[in-house]
Every structure is written in structure tokens, then in C-alpha cells.
Amino acid sequence: MSFSFFRQSRHKTPQELAKAIKDSLMAIDNITAAEVKSLEKDASENCSYGSSNLDISAAIEADVGMEEVEKNIMTMRTMVSGDGEVEPSADQITQLALEICNEDVISLLFHKLPILGWEARKNLVHCWSILLKQKVDSVNCCEQYMEKHLELLDFLVVCYDNKEIALTCGHMLRECIKFPTLSKYILDSPCFELFFKFIELPTFDVASDAFSTFKDLMTKHPTAVSEYLTTHYNEFFEQYEKLLTSANYVTRRQSLKLLSDFLLESPSTHIMKRYIGEVRHLKIMMTLLKVFVANPNKPRDIKLILAKNHEKLLALLQNLSPGKGAEDDQFEEEKELIIKEIDRVHRLTEI
Secondary structure (H helix, E strand, O other), rough: OOHHHHHHOOOOOOHHHHHEEEEEEEEOOOOOHHHHHHHHHHHHHHHOOOOOOHHHHHHHHHHHHHHHHHHHHHHHHHHHHHHOOOOOOOHHHHHHHHHHHHHHHHHHHHHHHHHHHHHHHHHHHHHHHHHOOEEEEEHHHHHHHHHHOHHHHHHHHHHHHHHOOHHHHHHHHHHHOOOOOHHHHHOOHHHHHHHHHHHHOHHHHHHHHHHHHHHOOOOHHHHHHHHHHHOHHHHHHHHHHHOOOOHHHHHHHHHHHHHHHHHHHHHHHHHHHHHHOHHHHHHHHHHHHHHHHHOOOOHHHHHHHHHHHHHHHHHHHOOOOOOOOOHHHHHHHHHHHHHHHHOOOOOOOHO
């Protein structure tokens, strides 16, 4: 008597899994989430009147297709992370990374994000963070794939306009930004300026995620940022000024902190000198700095930042001038107030 009935089905190889993911994605090529729901609704209504077996079949086919896609993505997660009992195989993970590139699975997965369910998107984000790091003969094959399909980076950025998948795309985008070539492409792409819009979106979690991605773009690779700011100085700071004067307090605070982060990096010191030397920026910075420094309830981490950078800050402030047409007396009074407060915080923190 054979007991093969009780045996588990054979696990897919990386090659087989990549092919299965591709086939299942292509099978739903013409299906959208809205169409699936519409088909299900129509089928339900038609059942009541005993008509349209075609619509019912289409709805069933759509459901089965989506189930197959989500099952394959779950299998991919198990292959790269294990199942809690069996550890993942490093060789299989590497081979899978190579196969999803060779089979053009990455592009399909990106473009099908809007119709994937929440669980499938979560699993995909997890897999992407692992697969993107895999090297084949010292080459990051997924990074190389993205370099050949840079339009996918633009796609991820633009998806911040779709709140259903914005956080998924943001996470995947930040994984890409860890690589200098991919980060540099986004900085130079026309889609980069969309971040100034996305940071101000009314949906808080999407706006916060967009700012996190923007922050990574401006801080992960200082040399690339310096080159970008040198070339796009006027247009960038014209947009950035809107963040510094935003009606949203959190946006103003985060933007001010980020400004100091990327301007104080050594490759960008020439940008910093140019920026603080312009009166139009100086007025904004003095107003914000006054509120920031003079606040008597400054958190300890803020005090530590002021104390740690007090020499640089004092040197910058002492060299500032109000510029032509400015109110010299008021400017000097405010500057003196800020200098004294920074010096005081430094002395107290030392104690």
C-alpha cells in the first residue's frame, strides 16, 4: 500500500518559483482590483436572476488568478526567510535573485502592486529588502537590473500619489536608495521635485513616509547630494523654502533639522556658505533659529546638538550680516540673543 498520498508536494527550485511568479502575474495582466470587484458584484446580481455564466466564470478566474499570485509570493518569502523550522538556503536566495532578474519578474511585481492584497504587498517588501542585497560573482544582480530599468524608480516615487500602495512603494524605494547609483538617478530625475508635494500631503502617514524617503535621499550619499545641490541650487532651495515656512509645525521642524544635516556634511560646506550668505534665506533662518534656540523647554537631545555644534554655529552667526535694506538693530539684537543662548546651553551641558 502506498502512502504517497500523505507526502508533501516537492518544493519549487528558485528557477521554477521565478517562472511560476511570472506566469501567475502575466495571467492577471488585464485584471485590475476594480474589475475584480465589479465582476464579483455583477456575478452575484446575475446569479439572482439566473443569467450571465460568463461573468461568474470571469470572477472565479480572477479570484483564482490572484490566489495563485499571492501563494507564489508567500512561497518566495519562505524561500528567502525560512518557515520557522527550516532555515533558508543562502544559495537558493542568491539563485532566486538572479532568476527574478533573468525572467523580468521585478518589473511585473512593481507594476502589479496596485492590485495585490495587503498581505502580498507586505511579503513582497520583505523579500525585496533581502533580494536586493544578493550578489552573484560580486555583482548585486537586482541593483544592476534596476540600473537597466530606471523608470521603475520613477514609478515607485509617483506611487506616493496612491495612498493604497504609498507606504509599500516608499519602503521599497528606501531600499533602492541605499545604492549610490540608484539614489543619484532619483536626485537627477524630474520626479524628485514631487517630494515637495508629497511631504505636504494631508494623509499623515503618507506624508511622513515621503519625508523619510526624502531624508534618505539627502543624507545617504553626501557627495551625490553636493553635486546635485551645486547644479540645482536655485530650484531646490526655492522649493525647500516652502517646507521651512510650511503651515505644518512638524514639517517646519523636520525640514530645519534636515537642512542642518545635509548642509553640515563636508562635501556641501560650499553650499552652506552660499546659502547662509543670502539675505532671503537669512531672514527665514533667523526667525526659525530664534524660536528653536530660545525655547526654554528644549528637549535634552536638542541641547546636546546645540552644545556639540556650538563652535560651528557661533562662527556662522558671528559672520552673518543683515544685508542691504534690512533692519540692522533688530537683526543684531536677535543674533546676540541666539549667540548667548547657544553659549549658555554649551556651558550648562558641559557641567
